[in-house]
Amino acid sequence: MAAKTLKIPTVLSADELLDKAFGRASKVTINGTDALDKMKKTTLGRVTAIGDIIKDTLDKYVDTFPRIEKEEDFFPELVNLVVGLDQYKRSLGAVRWASTRTEILRSEALRKIRRSKDPRYIDIARNEFYGRISSVLRQISKDLLFLQSARDKIRKLPSVSAKVPTLVVAGFPNVGKSRIVSELSTAEPQVAPYPFTTKGIIIGHMDEGWRRFQVIDTPGLLDRDFEDRNAIEKQAVLALKYLTHVILFIMDPSETCGYTLEKQKALLESVQRGFEGVEIIVAESKSDILRTDSGRLFFSSETGENVDVLRKTVVDALKRIDLGEEGDV
Template sequence: MAASSFRIPTVLSSEELMDKSFHRASKISKKGNDALDGKKKTALAKVTASGDIVVTALNNYVKKFPRMEKEDDFLPELVDLVIGIDAYKKSLGAVNWAAGRADKLKDETLRDIRRSKDVSVIEGAKSGFYGRLSSYLRQISDDLLFLQEAKNKFRDLPAVDPTVPTVVVAGFPNVGKSSLVKSLSTAAPRVAPYPFTTTGIIIGHINDDWRKFQIIDTPGLLDREFDKRNDIEKQAVLALRYLTDIMVFILDPSETCGYSMTKQMALLDSVKKGFEGIPMIVAESKSDLIRTESDNLHFSVETGDGMPELTDAVMSPLRRMFRERAAEEPTEES
């Protein structure tokens, strides 16, 4: 994965940045050939140190925060939902602006100090520098706070690779979703945070020869009718669309899950509406208990009945997607 949230630096507030830069400068004192020369060298060193601290920090934020372009492993749609892409880009732009201004200000101040032959002019240039530097930082104080909040929110985004074809499993609680995800995953699935949920999502990986797929179990997200959700939950469900390449909807005709088939069919309709345009495989679980005559796939994780057919139904379209995406990707050598 390319960018990860742990590489995103902690963002200092404008006051903290200013304090840091003042503090560094306050410790600097240089000797000169005479009083004027000493003042000049000290002022040059202070302005350089202060300016560099601010410019380096700001440039580092701009560089290390994800750009929300293709190579970032955050889903832009999720970032938009959780952080707001426009506001995010605006804040990064403002920080970039301030870095440029601070850098230019530093250079101009150093030039003025170098040319000066008067202690009071040197002092004036220096205090003017600090005044304008803190003014630039004050102008981006909201942006810095926004980015620090964004950093915290990035941490809660699921680390899914949007380039890897992904199957999402839906259905009422206890129909057998987790059992299926476990059975199809090559290694033990791991829990990843997901915005607005306390349970997170469970991501399993499927290694198919050299190819990799993801299979995602979404406790609490796709196990209730859409209309019955609050706005935040609705958004969380909608955002899931962007992770989903194929959906497997599980019906439990044994009803040992505790939900009647009528209720399960209603949920299926609701999920279908929310995920229009995304291919859906409807599969009936627990075929060791009951096997209906329906046209749906039938399977049992318990006995393995129907598993080859279900696996094939899931993997064929994933393999096709993998080939399509591989064809779209630029080659690595360049």
């Protein structure tokens, strides 16, 4: 997914694109059998070049911006949050329209110029084309500016795969989330930026035979009461929902994290409400410090106690996730 979004080129403004197209075209000169023939061929060459450059550039934008068809998914939700999906689609639609218009205007102009035997009419047809093509680009100038800023934001979105069964780790700060994510991950987890958190999200992978699972730690997102968040933060959390197949909720009964067990239970309930229908595995951390008789799964990243049991529980839950052909963006 990231690879796809990284390929988006910088988006030129309407004026920049016009400058580029007209600048290149002005270098075109084609010889002819006489003055009229030369003028005609040169004008045809310039109109063709302008049309080509503008159309190719616009088509490249349409092709490289991520196509968002299925909206109820992680990536579209994020795009919606950071740029606004309606405007995104409208602007891409406007660019597509401008590309089609360019093609039509160019064909019309070429036809008129080819037919013309009078240099004055050739000039008129050419100027008409220049004027119209400028006007088309001016009409989409706001869309181009929007897409340029959208590109910068989309490029910063995290590169997580929607195709891989994913475990998301939740729990208050300091309960031991990051440590268990490292324990469970095959390699050192990577940090990816995530809008609305300063820390980014931490992505690890678990390899189980031929299968690969994703483990995601989300500092700043699932470590506060859902209800305490502002609307955008809530959406940022909900976007995660599309990515989350199983939640590992970590509780620290030793309370060395700085949160009472009561508060932690309240957070768990809040996560349960926010992620209805998602399997939530609750595990108590830091069993080297304190073990309760709650009957919950417990483990210690410090001593390694029960980390294997936790891993197996998590892997079994992830194995039950069948993504089929779904999950692609």
